[in-house]
Structure formats: C-alpha cells, structure tokens
Amino acid sequence: MASPNLDTVRKDISGTDKQLLELLAKRRQLSMEVAKSKLASSKPVRDTTREQQLLVELIETGKSLQLDAPYVTQVFHSIIEDSVLLQQAYLQQHINPDTIAHKVRVAFLGQQGSYSHLAAQKYFARKAEEVIEHGCKTFKEVIGKVENGLADYALLPIENTSSGGINEVYDLLQHTSLHIVGEVSVPVEHCLLVATATSEEKIKTIYSHFQPIAQCSEYLSHLPEVAIERTDATSHAFEIVANMARDDVAAIGNADGGRLYGLTAIRTGLANQKQNYSRFIVVARKPIDVAEQIPAKTTFIMSVKQRPGALVDALIILKQNNINMCKLESRPIPGNPWEEMFYVDVESNVSSSNLITAMEQLNDITTFIKILGCYPSDDISPTEPVVD
Numbered sequence: 001m002a003s004p005n006l007d008t009v010r011k012d013i014s015g016t017d018k019q020l021l022e023l024l025a026k027r028r029q030l031s032m033e034v035a036k037s038k039l040a041s042s043k044p045v046r047d048t049t050r051e052q053q054l055l056v057e058l059i060e061t062g063k064s065l066q067l068d069a070p071y072v073t074q075v076f077h078s079i080i081e082d083s084v085l086l087q088q089a090y091l092q093q094h095i096n097p098d099t100i101a102h103k104v105r106v107a108f109l110g111q112q113g114s115y116s117h118l119a120a121q122k123y124f125a126r127k128a129e130e131v132i133e134h135g136c137k138t139f140k141e142v143i144g145k146v147e148n149g150l151a152d153y154a155l156l157p158i159e160n161t162s163s164g165g166i167n168e169v170y171d172l173l174q175h176t177s178l179h180i181v182g183e184v185s186v187p188v189e190h191c192l193l194v195a196t197a198t199s200e201e202k203i204k205t206i207y208s209h210f211q212p213i214a215q216c217s218e219y220l221s222h223l224p225e226v227a228i229e230r231t232d233a234t235s236h237a238f239e240i241v242a243n244m245a246r247d248d249v250a251a252i253g254n255a256d257g258g259r260l261y262g263l264t265a266i267r268t269g270l271a272n273q274k275q276n277y278s279r280f281i282v283v284a285r286k287p288i289d290v291a292e293q294i295p296a297k298t299t300f301i302m303s304v305k306q307r308p309g310a311l312v313d314a315l316i317i318l319k320q321n322n323i324n325m326c327k328l329e330s331r332p333i334p335g336n337p338w339e340e341m342f343y344v345d346v347e348s349n350v351s352s353s354n355l356i357t358a359m360e361q362l363n364d365i366t367t368f369i370k371i372l373g374c375y376p377s378d379d380i381s382p383t384e385p386v387v388d
C-alpha cells in the first residue's frame with residue numbers, strides 16, 4: 001500500500017487546525033454570552049458542577065473517538081480556564097468602566113524576555129489590545145513610573161515558591177500610594193542559557209538577577225569554581241551573554257526570554273523547587289471594585305502593639321469573622337527596629353460585610369492598618385472529572 005504523501009497530509013492538518021481555531025473562537029463568543037447572562041443573574045463565574053458534568057461527557061465522547069481521558073481533560077482544562085478568565089475580564093470592565101482601554105502603559109523590571117515581561121503579557125492578554133512596555137532597572141523605578149503618571153500599571157514580583165517573599169517589593173508597598181488591582185502567577189523554568197555551542201563544564205561565569213540565583217542555589221552550590229554575576233534583570237543577563245558570545249559564560253533565566261537574544265538552553269530545571277512559580281502583583285493609581293461573581297483577595301498591612309499575643313488577637317478577629325488568611329509576611333519597619341509590619345492576604349472582598357466588620361475591629365487593636373487593594377484571585381484551579 002502506497003505511504004501517504006507528507007505534503008498532502010500536512011495540508012489536511014493545516015485545514016483541520018483552522019477549523020479548530022474557528023470553533024475555539026466560536027466557543028469564546030459563547031463564553032461572552034454566558035458572562036452577559038451572569039451579569040444579569042449575579043451567578044458566580046465558576047460553576048464547578050457544570051465543569052464536572054462537561055468533562056465527564058467530553059471524556060465519554062473522547063473514548064468513542066480514541067481520545068484518552070488525560071488528553072481530553074488537559075485540553076478542556078485550558079479551554080475552560082480561558083473561558084473563566086474572559087468572563088472575569090468582562091465583568092471587571094463592566095463594574096470598573098474607567099479601566100477600559102485599548103492601550104495600556106505597563107512598567108516592569110527588565111526588558112523583553114524578563115519574567116516580569118512574560119507575566120505582564122499573560123496578565124494583559126484579555127484586558128487590553130495593546131501594551132506599551134516600560135522596562136525598568138529597579139523595582140523603585142517601576143513603581144515611580146505609575147506614581148508619576150508615566151505608566152498606567154506596574155507589575156511587581158511579590159513571592160516565589162523557591163525563594164519566598166521579595167522583601168524589596170514588600171518594603172516599597174509600605175510607602176506607596178498605589179493600590180493592588182490584580183495578581184498573576186507564572187511558572188518559572190530556570191535554564192542555563194548560552195550564546196555559542198558549549199557545555200556546562202566549560203562555563204566559568206554565570207549572569208542572572210538575584211532572584212533566579214537564589215532560586216537555583218542548590219544547583220549553583222555544585223559549581224564552586226563558577227563566578228556568579230548579578231544583573232538588574234534576567235533580560236540584562238541575556239544581553240550580556242549574547243554580546244560576549246563566549247563559550248565560558250552563561251545566563252540563568254527562562255528559555256523563551258533567552259531565545260529573544262539568540263540564546264539556547266543547555267540545561268533546564270535548575271530551580272530548587274521543581275514546581276517553581278513566581279506570583280506578581282499589579283498596582284495602579286486607583287483601586288478597583290471586584291464583581292461579586294468573582295473570587296476576590298484583599299491585601300492589607302498592619303502593625304500591632306508591642307505586647308504578648310497582639311498578633312494572635314488580630315488573627316483571631318479574622319477567624320471570628322470567618323475570613324481565610326492565605327498569606328502572612330512580616331517585615332521590619334525602617335527606623336523602628338522593634339516593631340514589624342505584617343502583610344496579610346485574605347480570600348475576601350473588601351466590600352463584604354464580614355471583612356468590613358473585621359477591619360473595624362482590627363482598627364481598634366492595631367497601631368497602623370492600611371488596605372493595599374482588593375483584586376480578582378488568580379487561582380483558577382482546574383476541576384478534576386470524577387469518572388467511574
């Protein structure tokens with residue numbers, strides 16, 4: 001039997017992929033119809049029962065088409081996540097009409113290819129048609145761009161699963177007038193990137209931002225002879241290594257970003273934590289409201305009296321008001337060495353009655369308290385289908 005003609009098959013694949021894109025576009029239109037319906041009905045965006053039912057039906061249909069369950073589940077997790085994010089963006093723009101803009105100016109650390117840049121692309125993917133990028137050399141410059149009206153939003157890394165909270169950003173939040181209006185998490189896959197054909201053994205100097213260096217400390221501890229050079233962003237490290245074009249220098253960063261500078265990865269998975277994520281916050285000059293149909297987070301900072309149990313008393317107020325705290329970080333207060341500033345993230349909308357009550361009660365027992373922002377939660381955990 002004659003073997004299929006490769007060019008003919010490829011032509012058929014291209015035609016089929018075009019049909020798939022047309023169907024995905026149609027499904028997005030339907031998601032927007034659902035969003036309009038939920039705007040009127042105030043029903044929550046997420047309906048995990050519906051997702052469960054949908055996935056079970058799709059897995060059954062998939063079986064009859066020789067499509068295995070894990071594959072079908074993976075594809076539709078991505079499609080449903082897109083649908084949720086699209087609906088959330090629609091509802092958020094409806095209740096915050098002055099945030100609607102076809103073009104937004106976004107400040108972030110580094111240049112094209114930095115993790116901050118990748119996070120900005122992901123966050124604004126469904127929120128603006130055009131992003132004007134303001135790459136900065138320091139976090140202070142990033143915040144200053146928005147405070148001075150040169151940018152509409154700033155994107156700042158706040159924590160990483162390997163290296164923990166990013167203290168410089170927490171400290172900057174203490175004194176800025178900006179408000180947190182969003183969050184986005186990006187997987188951080190640190191790779192060893194080089195400009196020329198070489199091997200790990202030949203590398204004598206590695207360039208990167210201090211965050212990837214901290215997150216890859218275990219890998220780097222096995223390279224005592226290698227010099228580690230800090231840069232102000234991973235994109236700057238890419239630039240240096242690309243310009244040097246030597247076989248004994250490398251950068252640590254993400255492969256997609258490195259590719260923009262002509263670098264290739266000769267080693268991947270360098271981070272201490274294999275599931276390595278960085279969470280970024282998005283800040284702006286004005287706060288936003290979060291639609292009741294969307295899971296919200298509120299971040300506030302507070303300092304407590306210097307007496308035993310003062311922090312416990314504050315946290316008990318959250319418990320008594322049935323509010324789940326999902327993050328607690330403490331930072332020294334510059335110039336006040338014996339007092340700490342606590343950063344608290346709660347899974348609650350700032351306009352909810354129980355958080356309003358809790359903030360009133362916290363106001364009575366803290367020496368300082370300030371809400372940094374209320375914003376949609378980035379956590380869109382997939383619904384796992386229960387199949388017999």
Ligand SMILES: O=C(O)C(=O)C[C@]1(C(=O)O)C=C[C@@H](O)C=C1
Pocket residue numbers: 031034045046047048050051054079080083084087
């Ligand atoms: O049917 C709904 O309620 C939708 O919002 C649509 C949809 C989907 O894309 O299939 C998206 C989110 C929900 O959690 C359930 C399903």
